[in-house]
Amino acid sequence: MTTPQALRKRWKIAVAVVVVFAVMGWMVGLPAYQRHQAIQGIERAGGEIHREDRTSSWFARLIRLNWRGQIVGVTFFRAGKKYNSRGLQHIPSLPTIEWVILNDSLSNGEGLEYLNDTDVKTLQIGDSLIDDNGLKHARGLKGLEALLLDDTEITDDGLAHLSGLTNLVSLSLDWTKISNDGLEHLTSLTNLRSLSLTGTRISDDGLKHLRGLTNLTRLTLVDTNVSDDGVEKLQESLRSCTILH
DSSP states (O other), rough: OOHHHHHHHHHHHHHHHHHHHHHHHHHHHHHHHHHHHHHHHHHTTTTTEEEEEOSSHHHHHHHOTTTEEEEEEEEEOOOOOOOOEEEGGGGGGOOOOEEEEEETOOOOOGGGGGGSSSSSOOOOOOOOSSHHHGGGGGGTTTTTTTTEESSSSSOOHHHGGGGGGGTTOOOTTTTTTTOGGGGGGGGTTTOOOOEOTTTTOOOOOGGGGGGGGGTEEEEEESSSBOOOHHHHHHHHTTOOOOOEO
């Protein structure tokens, strides 16, 4: 015969089990709901989610609710009139995102501040509407490692916003409006390994600002006003760098 004490004990155990499962369900369900809402918000703003299968087994995929792969990137490529900078505010809800591509979009830089507290390592905003004023929204992306700004309205003044992005390893400024004066803002980016300045207005006079970037392994100076003599002198400071001219 079951005693009242035993019944109470069983009841407490049952309640505890229910509470544990409820908490586990909340811990799994809430992030999943937040991810779903974030994905919808990005897609409404003209974005596309990109996934990668980084799990090693079907069991790992099952317990992570990750059958479709881990979300690693977002593109707004040719989003046209659908593009809305508010779509970027959903990216912090997707903590596995590593890269964001805004190439050929209507992005003017607004909304980039939403990426400040994320693990985004690569940002591409080529052939977009971003200018010096818009680039100020990117100055808080301290963890950024690769930045592409090709074919934009960026000038020397805009490069001042990049001086604090000291984790940058790759920077591309092809066909922007920068000149010799702007290169001074890059002197703090000593971790750079790749720098592309194709089609810019720089000349030999500006190369002095690049001499301290001794970690460079690739420098592109095609279609600039830099001379062969200028390249030769710069090469003396950047001995491990391949300079394309």
